[in-house]
Amino acid sequence: MxxxxxxxxxxxxxxxxxxxxxxxxxxxxxxxxxxxxxMNDVSGILLxxxxxxxxxxxxxxxxxxxxxVSLVVEDGPECLEIRVLDQGAGxxxxxxxxxxxxxxxxxxxxxxxxxxxxxSVSVEHxxxxxxxxxxxxxxxx
Amino acid sequence: VLHIRGDVRDRVRVFxxxxxxxxxxxxxxxxxxxxxxxxxxxxxxxxxxxxxFIDSAGLGxxxxxxxxxxxxxxxxxxxxxxxxxxxxxxLTRLHRxxxxxxxxxALDRTTLP
Numbered sequence: 579m580x581x582x583x584x585x586x587x588x589x590x591x592x593x594x595x596x597x598x599x600x601x602x603x604x605x606x607x608x609x610x611x612x613x614x615x616x617m618n619d620v621s622g623i624l625l626x627x628x629x630x631x632x633x634x635x636x637x638x639x640x641x642x643x644x645x646x647v648s649l650v651v652e653d654g655p656e657c658l659e660i661r662v663l664d665q666g667a668g669x670x671x672x673x674x675x676x677x678x679x680x681x682x683x684x685x686x687x688x689x690x691x692x693x694x695x696x697x698s699v700s701v702e703h704x705x706x707x708x709x710x711x712x713x714x715x716x717x718x719x
Numbered sequence: 720v721l722h723i724r725g726d727v728r729d730r731v732r733v734f735x736x737x738x739x740x741x742x743x744x745x746x747x748x749x750x751x752x753x754x755x756x757x758x759x760x761x762x763x764x765x766x767x768x769x770x771x772f773i774d775s776a777g778l779g780x781x782x783x784x785x786x787x788x789x790x791x792x793x794x795x796x797x798x799x800x801x802x803x804x805x806x807x808x809x810l811t812r813l814h815r816x817x818x819x820x821x822x823x824x825a826l827d828r829t830t831l832p
Contacts, residue, residue, distance in 0.1 A: 595743050599720075602772070621772070621803040628774055632742055681816045684782050687775040694810050 587651045593635045593664070594643035601631050601649060605660065608651050612658075612716075622695030623658070623714055629688040630662040630710045638666025638708055657697070660712045668703030720744070723751055730793075732760035737769035742776035752784055761793030764820075768799040778811055785817055796820050 589604060591597040602624050609620050631647060639645040648663040672689065693699045698713040721744035722737040732755040740748065752763055763784060767773075781797065788795045796818040800808065805821070808814045 595741075598741060598743060599739075621806075624772070625774060625807070628741070628772075632774065632776070636742075681812055682782055682786065684779040685775070687778055687811055691775055691807070691810065 585653055588648065590646045590648045591631075592643050593639045593641075593645045593647045595632060595635055596643075598628055598631060602628055604649065605651065608653055608658070612653065619695060619714070623660075623712075626692040626696050626699070626712050627660050627662065629692050630660075630712060633688055633710070634662050634664035634666070634708070637669065638664030640666075655716070657713050657715045659714075662710045662712070664708050665706060666708050668708040669701060671699065671701045721747060723748065725751070725755065727760070730760060731762040731764060732756075733764040733766055733798075735766040735769060739772040740770055740777035740780070741772065741774040745776045745780045748780055749783065753787070756787065756791055756793075761788070761791055762796070763788050763793065764796045764798055766798045767801065767804060770801065770804060773804050773807060778807070778813060781813065781817055794818055 587604070587608065591601065605624055605627050606620065609623060627649075631649070634647045635641065635643075639647070645665050648661075650661040650663070652659045652661075689699075692712065696712045697715045698711070700711045702709045702711070720738045721740055724735040724737070726733050726735075732752075734748075734751065734755075736748070738744075755763065765781070765784075781795070785795045797808075798820045799822055800819065805814075805819075808817065808819065
């Protein structure tokens with residue numbers, strides 16, 4: 579099967595970075611199934627989802643692999659939306675990218691990368707679930 | 720999955736990184752490079768021609784190794800990053816800090832006027 583035909587895919591992964599290749603493979607497959615070829619920033623989208631999953635595992639669950647991280651992919655006609663759900667305490671999205679951030683810092687680039695490569699990144703915390711939503715608009719035909 | 724193949728040229732140690740360099744593989748890379756530096760290597764070259772995917776932890780490793788080589792009076796060079804990885808280095812402005820070597824068209828200086 580070379581493509582997944584479904585408008586909504588929901589997969590629950592153990593909260594471990596071991597599953598990162600599987601997360602990327604799933605998203606890559608959805609993009610490959612976009613026959614119009616309107617999703618052109620494949621590596622950017624993969625990176626944003628990867629970073630969101632890493633954040634969920636590390637900051638949401640503090641490395642506890644027993645807590646699940648859910649991935650919801652909705653491939654609509656106008657945009658691709660990917661949501662990453664964890665059971666952590668949530669966080670506040672910074673207002674803007676910090677242009678003066680220390681270039682020699684060894685960490686803290688994940689959120690900035692997500693925001694730069696996606697059209698919209700938002701975070702919501704409700705009912706004990708933190709949802710990071712990543713949206714990429716599709717180009718015009 | 721990251722495969723590392725290393726070779727030594729004088730005090731330069733070249734690591735060919737094949738595969739992905741993410742939060743999963745970073746500790747392995749750091750360990751290998753630090754071991755080489757303890758054996759006397761000063762200049763570290765990370766050949767990225769075979770590196771397909773890098774995340775923010777991979778970028779953090781570049782910064783950490785850049786600092787470590789400077790402290791040892793050497794330097795870190797990233798060689799031949801693929802376009803998606805070069806774009807990421809530019810997006811994060813790390814291309815201003817890190818030494819990057821891209822194979823351009825060979826310029827034969829002897830034929831210049």
